[in-house]
Amino acid sequence: MKRPLGTIAGARSGDKGGDANLGVWVRSDAAYDWLNGFLTVGRLKELLPEAGEVSRYELPNLRALNFVLHGLLGEGVASSTRFDPQAKALGEWLRSREVEIPEELL
Amino acid sequence: MIRIGNASGFYGDRLSAVREQLEGGDLDVLTGDYLAELTMLILGRDRVKDSSLGYAKTFLRQMEDCLALALDKGVKIVVNAGGLNPEGLARKLDAKVGYVTGDDLKERFPDALTANAYLGAWEIAECLRQGAQVVVTGRVTDASLVVGPAAARFGWKRDDWDRLAGATVAGHVLECGTQATGGNYSFFTEIDVTRPGFPIAEVDEDGSCLITKHDGTGGAVTVDTVTAQLLYEIGAPEYLGPDVTTHFDTIRLAAHERGVRISGVRGSPPPDTLKVCLNALGGFRNSTTFVLTGLDVEAKAELVRRQLHDAIGTEGLTWTLARTDQADAATEEQASALLHVTIKTTDPERAKGFSRAAIELALASYPGFHVTAPPGDGTPFGVYRAAYVPRDEVSAKAVLL
Numbered sequence: 001m002k003r004p005l006g007t008i009a010g011a012r013s014g015d016k017g018g019d020a021n022l023g024v025w026v027r028s029d030a031a032y033d034w035l036n037g038f039l040t041v042g043r044l045k046e047l048l049p050e051a052g053e054v055s056r057y058e059l060p061n062l063r064a065l066n067f068v069l070h071g072l073l074g075e076g077v078a079s080s081t082r083f084d085p086q087a088k089a090l091g092e093w094l095r096s097r098e099v100e101i102p103e104e105l106l
Numbered sequence: 107m108i109r110i111g112n113a114s115g116f117y118g119d120r121l122s123a124v125r126e127q128l129e130g131g132d133l134d135v136l137t138g139d140y141l142a143e144l145t146m147l148i149l150g151r152d153r154v155k156d157s158s159l160g161y162a163k164t165f166l167r168q169m170e171d172c173l174a175l176a177l178d179k180g181v182k183i184v185v186n187a188g189g190l191n192p193e194g195l196a197r198k199l200d201a202k203v204g205y206v207t208g209d210d211l212k213e214r215f216p217d218a219l220t221a222n223a224y225l226g227a228w229e230i231a232e233c234l235r236q237g238a239q240v241v242v243t244g245r246v247t248d249a250s251l252v253v254g255p256a257a258a259r260f261g262w263k264r265d266d267w268d269r270l271a272g273a274t275v276a277g278h279v280l281e282c283g284t285q286a287t288g289g290n291y292s293f294f295t296e297i298d299v300t301r302p303g304f305p306i307a308e309v310d311e312d313g314s315c316l317i318t319k320h321d322g323t324g325g326a327v328t329v330d331t332v333t334a335q336l337l338y339e340i341g342a343p344e345y346l347g348p349d350v351t352t353h354f355d356t357i358r359l360a361a362h363e364r365g366v367r368i369s370g371v372r373g374s375p376p377p378d379t380l381k382v383c384l385n386a387l388g389g390f391r392n393s394t395t396f397v398l399t400g401l402d403v404e405a406k407a408e409l410v411r412r413q414l415h416d417a418i419g420t421e422g423l424t425w426t427l428a429r430t431d432q433a434d435a436a437t438e439e440q441a442s443a444l445l446h447v448t449i450k451t452t453d454p455e456r457a458k459g460f461s462r463a464a465i466e467l468a469l470a471s472y473p474g475f476h477v478t479a480p481p482g483d484g485t486p487f488g489v490y491r492a493a494y495v496p497r498d499e500v501s502a503k504a505v506l507l
Contacts, residue, residue: 006292009292010291010292010293010330010333010334011292011337012285012290012292012334012335012337012338014338014339015143015339016339016341017143017490017491017492018490019341021337021338021339021340021341023334023336023337023338023340024337025330025333025334025337027330055341055342057341057342057343058355059337059343059354059355060355061355061356061357061358061359062333062336062337062354062357062359063333064333064336064337066337066340066341066343068341075388075489075490075491081391081393081424081426081448081450083426083428083446088290091292092292095292
């Protein structure tokens with residue numbers, strides 16, 4: 001079923017200098033198995049076309065993935081001309097993207 | 107067990123939080139984080155204007171209101187509100203005050219407006235061991251505000267990696283205040299976050315902890331709200347700090363009737379270098395937003411771009427057209443798109459000239475010309491960068507007044 005990712009996933013994002021971080025987590029082991037297979041770097045870049053170089057880390061103990069979007073914020077919050085210079089809402093943008101979610105997880 | 111509360115996640119957080127935490131229930135230590143990368147720049151500019159400033163002024167107001175209450179209840183206060191001038195802030199407080207110094211590396215980085223190493227927990231612990239009622243620091247890692255008091259209470263050693271890592275996780279959960287208790291939380295519709303309470307960590311001798319909050323306060327402490335905060339501003343699972351490397355992939359969370367238990371955290375030795383937060387003045391910026399309503403949005407944007415380029419040239423201009431408009435809209439606002447333009451320049455006169463040029467278009471541009479707010483004279487902006495220095499070249503010191 002095509003649904004917003006945020007139907008089953010939470011997210012929190014923020015800034016570290018010129019990089020943004022974006023943590024995504026889900027609330028069951030089955031959902032994490034799906035998320036971990038689904039949300040690759042390539043998929044993230046499709047969903048967030050503004051992303052450039054991306055690092056991806058797995059935190060199965062938190063049922064979470066953490067992404068670092070390198071250079072998204074230029075030279076940091078004070079100099080960035082981005083609409084959201086501290087990447088506070090990057091996670092909510094990702095959650096609003098519609099993706100194919102297995103029906104049993106909804 | 108030591109009960110450590112937090113009453114601030116940034117410079118500008120809820121002013122009444124100190125009183126709420128002191129009056130809401132029992133605490134041993136109340137901490138507050140006032141320093142973000144951007145805050146160091148703001149304080150740096152304060153210090154240029156008046157060298158007696160450079161600390162978080164709101165903390166002083168909180169202490170005018172609540173220091174006597176804290177002392178009366180025997181609650182120790184540990185904050186990084188000292189910013190660029192911990193001694194200056196410490197001398198304004200009427201209590202037994204310790205301060206931490208040695209983070210300022212401006213002499214080593216003369217081109218920077220501010221240059222501060224991220225110090226750790228041990229100087230905070232030293233101040234507390236010497237009987238400080240209030241500890242004021244400059245740039246320490248946010249988590250150190252929790253690690254220091256726990257290390258002092260339990261007599262932890264510098265190679266108690268797992269204990270230090272456990273307390274670091276507690277500190278990371280607390281450092282953004284109400285972001286741990288339901289603030290800015292994806293599933294906010296499931297809880298009442300009208301006025302979330304500030305978080306508390308009950309840290310045990312082994313470094314594990316219970317994240318909770320005072321009874322009767324708003325928000326919630328659940329596995330999900332704590333997970334959200336654990337994911338804030340992190341990179342690789344090996345979380346580097348000045349005192350310990352904390353392995354975020356070993357954290358175990360469990361629901362508890364009063365909040366969330368955190369256990370299982372493993373630590374390993376920290377890197378040989380300390381991170382340094384550098385802020386330099388990058389130049390001047392100015393911006394405005396043109397409102398483009400109705401038909402021909404792309405052509406309207408193209409006209410105003412061409413006009414502004416013709417008036418002041420293209421150098422340093424960044425344009426973004428946000429197509430917030432809808433066709434055949436029932437309200438004027440929904441019929442409107444927003445064209446943002448920002449200038450960044452080393453020349454303050456050019457930043458000022460940008461305003462004039464934008465406003466001079468008012469009767470000479472696209473139909474329906476208006477802006478969301480008239481641009482000002484422009485403001486200086488900072489450029490942040492991190493550097494790393496060998497830890498033995500930084501001499502952190504605990505000083506008791």
